[in-house]
Amino acid sequence: MNRVLTLAVFNIRVLLGERMWFVLSWALFGLQLAIFGSLMSRLVVGTVEDYFFFYSIGLIVIIVFESGADLGRHFVEHAREGELPYFLALPISRKGLFAANALYGATNTVIRVLPPLAVTLAVLGRFSVQGIIFALIALFLLGLGISGIMISMSFIAFKSVDIYIALVAGLSALLIRFSTVFYPLIFMPKIYEPVAYLTPLTYGADLTRWLLGFNPQFLLNPTLALAVVIAVAVGTIFLSVTIMEKLIEGVKAA
Numbered sequence: 144m145n146r147v148l149t150l151a152v153f154n155i156r157v158l159l160g161e162r163m164w165f166v167l168s169w170a171l172f173g174l175q176l177a178i179f180g181s182l183m184s185r186l187v188v189g190t191v192e193d194y195f196f197f198y199s200i201g202l203i204v205i206i207v208f209e210s211g212a213d214l215g216r217h218f219v220e221h222a223r224e225g226e227l228p229y230f231l232a233l234p235i236s237r238k239g240l241f242a243a244n245a246l247y248g249a250t251n252t253v254i255r256v257l258p259p260l261a262v263t264l265a266v267l268g269r270f271s272v273q274g275i276i277f278a279l280i281a282l283f284l285l286g287l288g289i290s291g292i293m294i295s296m297s298f299i300a301f302k303s304v305d306i307y308i309a310l311v312a313g314l315s316a317l318l319i320r321f322s323t324v325f326y327p328l329i330f331m332p333k334i335y336e337p338v339a340y341l342t343p344l345t346y347g348a349d350l351t352r353w354l355l356g357f358n359p360q361f362l363l364n365p366t367l368a369l370a371v372v373i374a375v376a377v378g379t380i381f382l383s384v385t386i387m388e389k390l391i392e393g394v395k396a397a
Contacts, residue, residue: 146234146235146239147235147239147242147243147246148243148246150235150239150240150243151242151243151244151246151247154217154243154244154246154247155246155247155250158247158250158251158254165254165255168206168209168255169255169258169259172202172203172206172259173259175202176198176199176202176263179198180195180198180199180202181195183198183325184198190330191326191327191330191361192358192361193357193358195267196267196269196352196355196357197327197352197357197361198325199263199267200348200351200352200355200357201323201324201325201348202259203256203259203260203263203282203351204282204285204324204344204347204348204351205319205324206252206255206256206259207252207255207256207282207285207286207289207347208289208315208318208319208344209255210248210251210252210255210256210286210289210290211248211252211286211288211289211290211292211293212289212293212311212315213248213251214244214247214248214251214290214293214294215290215293215294215296215297215307215311216293216297216307216308216311217244217247217248218244218294218297219297219307237384237387237388238384238387238388240387241294241380241383241384241387244294245287245290245380248286248287248290249283249286249287252282252283252286253279253283256279256282257275257279260275260278260279261275264355269355269356274354274355274356277354278351278354278355281347281350281351281354281369281372282347282351284347284372284373284376285343285344285346285347285350285351285372285375285376287376287379287380288343288347288372288375288376288378288379288380289343289379290379290383291375291376291378291379291380291381291382291383292314292379292383293311294383294386294387295379295382295383295386296310296311296314317338317342318342318343318344319342319344321335321338321339321341321342322339322342322344322345322348323339323344323345323348323349323362323363324344324345324348327361327362328345328349328361328362328363329360329361343371343372343375345363346363346367346368346369346371346372346375347368347372349362349363349365349368350363350365350368350369350372353365353368
């Protein structure tokens, strides 16, 4: 456990050294919310109750997705820069290596999400410590699932960062655009509904909104959403750990 924490602390220190990226991420969130959130909430007025709040939580979920993608990129860069053999040579199991990187990913997600979430809820008059805690738990579980997917993809893309970026871009377009990040499921065209049920962002976004008090008539059943988010997190973590133990040896990055 001490070795896992030591490696996690090392990675987190490197992460905290990139303060400007966090500032830029928060600034981009604020800009998107102030411009696109305001415009879109005026366009759909009378259709979705408090769409500005609905949209803001969607942006938070996108940050969680990007944080998971960053964890996968973290693995790819280790391989590309020749650091992966060093980490493999450390006296730590593959599960421990995964756990250390998972702690890194969790820290990255919390730092990116907490400030914009707290400020947004305060501005909208929905701030509560209990709501933020439960919302962070839901987003953390969603982030674990996304991270598991991205880590699994990162081993496919070890020979090229460009391949990984292309895969993430394609997956982003599918998971975000066909989810309930920007629009409720009940207003989605019937032809797209089956696809929306296949993306974990749908369940994570609706669960977070429900925990923060959004009108449940526009959301999925919270019990179903929680069950799916947990199942995706557990399933993808198991998959990525398996891949790490079975396929990571002998990986050669270009």
